[in-house]
Amino acid sequence: MHIIKLLIRNAFRHKLRTGLTILGITVAILAFGLLRTVIDAWYAGVEASSANRLVTRNAISLVFPLPLSYKEKIRQIEGVSQVSWGNWFGGIYIEEKNFFPNFAVDPRTYLEMYPEFRLPPDQMSAVLRDRKAAVAGRKLAEKYGWKIGDSVTLKGTIFPGNWEFVLKGIYTGRDKGTDETQFFFHWDYLNEGLRKAASGRSDTVGFYMIGIANPSLAAPISVAVDSTFRNSLAETLTETERAFNLSFVAMTDAIVMAIQAVSFVVIIIILAVTANTMAMTARERIGEYAVFKTLGFRTYHIAGLIFGESYVITMTGTALGILLTFPAAEAFGDAMSQYLPVFIVDRETILMDCAAGLLVGTLAAVIPTWRAVTIRIADGLRRIG
Amino acid sequence: MPPPIVSIEHVCKSYRRGSQIVPVLEDITFDIPEGEFLALMGPSGSGKSTLLNLIAGIDAVDAGTIRIGGVDITQLAETDLAQWRALHVGFIFQFYNLIPVLTAFENVELPLLLTSLSKKERQEHVSLALEVVNLSDRMDHYPSQLSGGQQQRVAIARAVVTDPSILVADEPTGDLDRKSAEDILELMERLNRESGKTIILVTHDPRAAKRARSVLHLEKGVLNAHHQAAH
Ligand SMILES: Nc1ncnc2c1ncn2[C@@H]1O[C@H](COP(=O)(O)OP(=O)(O)OP(=O)(O)O)[C@@H](O)[C@H]1O
Ligand SMILES: [Mg+2]
Numbered sequence: 353m354h355i356i357k358l359l360i361r362n363a364f365r366h367k368l369r370t371g372l373t374i375l376g377i378t379v380a381i382l383a384f385g386l387l388r389t390v391i392d393a394w395y396a397g398v399e400a401s402s403a404n405r406l407v408t409r410n411a412i413s414l415v416f417p418l419p420l421s422y423k424e425k426i427r428q429i430e431g432v433s434q435v436s437w438g439n440w441f442g443g444i445y446i447e448e449k450n451f452f453p454n455f456a457v458d459p460r461t462y463l464e465m466y467p468e469f470r471l472p473p474d475q476m477s478a479v480l481r482d483r484k485a486a487v488a489g490r491k492l493a494e495k496y497g498w499k500i501g502d503s504v505t506l507k508g509t510i511f512p513g514n515w516e517f518v519l520k521g522i523y524t525g526r527d528k529g530t531d532e533t534q535f536f537f538h539w540d541y542l543n544e545g546l547r548k549a550a551s552g553r554s555d556t557v558g559f560y561m562i563g564i565a566n567p568s569l570a571a572p573i574s575v576a577v578d579s580t581f582r583n584s585l586a587e588t589l590t591e592t593e594r595a596f597n598l599s600f601v602a603m604t605d606a607i608v609m610a611i612q613a614v615s616f617v618v619i620i621i622i623l624a625v626t627a628n629t630m631a632m633t634a635r636e637r638i639g640e641y642a643v644f645k646t647l648g649f650r651t652y653h654i655a656g657l658i659f660g661e662s663y664v665i666t667m668t669g670t671a672l673g674i675l676l677t678f679p680a681a682e683a684f685g686d687a688m689s690q691y692l693p694v695f696i697v698d699r700e701t702i703l704m705d706c707a708a709g710l711l712v713g714t715l716a717a718v719i720p721t722w723r724a725v726t727i728r729i730a731d732g733l734r735r736i737g
Numbered sequence: 738m739p740p741p742i743v744s745i746e747h748v749c750k751s752y753r754r755g756s757q758i759v760p761v762l763e764d765i766t767f768d769i770p771e772g773e774f775l776a777l778m779g780p781s782g783s784g785k786s787t788l789l790n791l792i793a794g795i796d797a798v799d800a801g802t803i804r805i806g807g808v809d810i811t812q813l814a815e816t817d818l819a820q821w822r823a824l825h826v827g828f829i830f831q832f833y834n835l836i837p838v839l840t841a842f843e844n845v846e847l848p849l850l851l852t853s854l855s856k857k858e859r860q861e862h863v864s865l866a867l868e869v870v871n872l873s874d875r876m877d878h879y880p881s882q883l884s885g886g887q888q889q890r891v892a893i894a895r896a897v898v899t900d901p902s903i904l905v906a907d908e909p910t911g912d913l914d915r916k917s918a919e920d921i922l923e924l925m926e927r928l929n930r931e932s933g934k935t936i937i938l939v940t941h942d943p944r945a946a947k948r949a950r951s952v953l954h955l956e957k958g959v960l961n962a963h964h965q966a967a968h
Contacts, residue, residue, distance in 0.1 A: 358838065358839070361838035361839075362838055365837075365838060639834070640834075640836060643830075643834045643836070644847075645795075645819070646793075646795055646822065646828055647822070647823060647828070647847060647848045647851070647895075648819045648820060648822045648823025648824075648848065648851050649819070649851065650816060650819055728796070729790075729795040729796070730787075730790050730795055730796040733795075733830070733834075
């Protein structure tokens with residue numbers, strides 16, 4: 353007879369009770385995993401940011417532009433290896449609910465600075481050749497069924513009018529964490545349109561991306577950029593891409609903390625459920641444990657039986673929960689792709705699932721074990737019959 | 738007369754009920770010779786189970802000594818006592834106390850898991866023990882698939898499988914019909930006669946007591962008489 357066999361038979365003695373407990377753990381682990389993944393997805397942009405990139409924007413606010421002329425001045429600052437620029441376009445595809453990030457950028461420098469956006473060379477040259485060319489991420493193109501050569505029209509919100517593009521490139525992410533839902537096109541094309549409209553908004557950019565070769569020089573280079581434009585009409589604020597991205601996320605810190613709190617509350621709830629199941633189980637078996645002790649089994653044998661049974665229940669639930677997390681995350685990620693473009697179950701989340709399962713299994717067994725091993729044999733035997 | 742295997746001297750035991758101390762056994766002294774089949778009788782609450790538990794090493798005396806096979810078990814530490822029980826005592830309970838999720842075979846095998854026997858040796862011992870109680874054909878049955886009498890026979894097989902020096906039985910027939918009770922008693926008698934096992938049997942049933950070689954009466958915690966059985 354194998355000890356595992358006994359543990360499993362013990363665990364499933366009350367099929368309904370154990371089944372419901374496992375169901376509870378499965379659902380809780382699933383919820384825990386999804387909540388952790390939501391938090392990860394929330395910070396995905398921050399995680400994906402490169403230490404080699406700085407962002408320069410108008411010091412007053414992101415909505416105020418900077419002159420295009422800054423480009424050359426920035427390029428001359430020591431430590432700067434590349435400068436790109438762009439505008440947040442904020443265009444709408446057909447309807448407002450079809451949200452995805454879209455930018456007017458200088459594609460050549462922009463793609464140089466974002467090696468994680470991978471574009472086949474032939475598409476790359478096609479994009480550079482055509483002023484109306486646009487590039488979309490793989491996921492985005494898939495979502496709307498776009499093919500290379502399709503024309504895509506965005507309705508401008510910040511820049512009024514219907515803007516027509518031809519899809520010339522579809523980029524794929526280098527890493528799993530790369531956002532594949534972006535859309536970008538020639539800044540020149542936007543600028544031309546603005547010139548024609550004579551809105552007075554031409555030749556300005558929303559932000560500069562600065563490539564630096566040495567990340568450890570990020571701080572002095574940022575200071576150098578900002579001091580270059582101090583006391584000019586548009587003062588700048590330069591920070592690392594990470595800090596820039598984090599400043600968006602930070603606004604919603606409270607929500608993230610709430611999600612985090614809920615994910616831990618879920619674990620506490622399953623702890624209560626499992627502890628209750630184990631307490632009921634051990635109470636019913638006090639007599640049996642007394643028999644084991646009578647036969648000469650020791651404290652650690654009894655503890656092994658109770659802890660083992662607790663682990664059988666919690667780890668079964670945890671395993672099922674983890675298995676379900678992947679398809680659930682995929683469905684959830686698809687549904688939420690416009691808000692959380694990168695929705696991947698992290699390895700760390702799975703490890704936390706396992707740790708939570710083990711912790712619950714351990715804590716749930718402590719008190720029943722203590723009761724079972726401390727009761728006097730004669731008293732335990734008296735409970736039978 | 739053979740030398741005593743169990744030697745009890747001045748044993749006292751009382752329980753605490755709230756603030757009250759209830760004396761159960763008062764200055765008990767007697768010997769049990771090796772190979773004895775002793776019936777312990779007495780009214781309910783007289784302390785029979787308590788005395789049996791003390792002899793079997795699953796309860797501790799307040800005072801006095803209990804020597805079994807030369808070992809004073811009142812001096813053993815908890816873990817040594819557990820080991821001693823596993824080696825020297827076979828238990829038979831009123832309610833069989835089989836583990837419901839284990840088959841008859843596995844229940845009998847249970848005490849052997851504490852020994853260093855190989856799987857194959859264990860298998861041989863279990864088969865033999867089940868043969869002795871005449872249940873070889875039921876070894877794959879779970880307790881719930883067995884009658885009370887059969888369950889008790891499995892329990893007896895479990896008690897003898899380690900070849901202990903003494904068997905203790907607390908009202909082993911108390912929950913059985915007459916026919917099954919007779920079978921159990923006959924089995925115990927045979928174990929005593931053929932294998933020379935020392936048996937201590939607590940019972941209310943005078944018919945059961947008749948099977949024993951000697952009878953001991955407990956009354957309010959005091960030994961009353963030491964009858965020699967009729968045969
Ligand atoms: N754990 C305990 N706590 C308090 N009192 C106890 C305890 N165990 C036994 N007693 C008391 O000790 C006395 C003797 O009990 P014991 O079980 O030894 O009697 P018994 O002779 O086996 O009775 P029965 O024939 O009914 O089984 C009883 O009065 C009982 O209430
Ligand atoms: Mg009793």
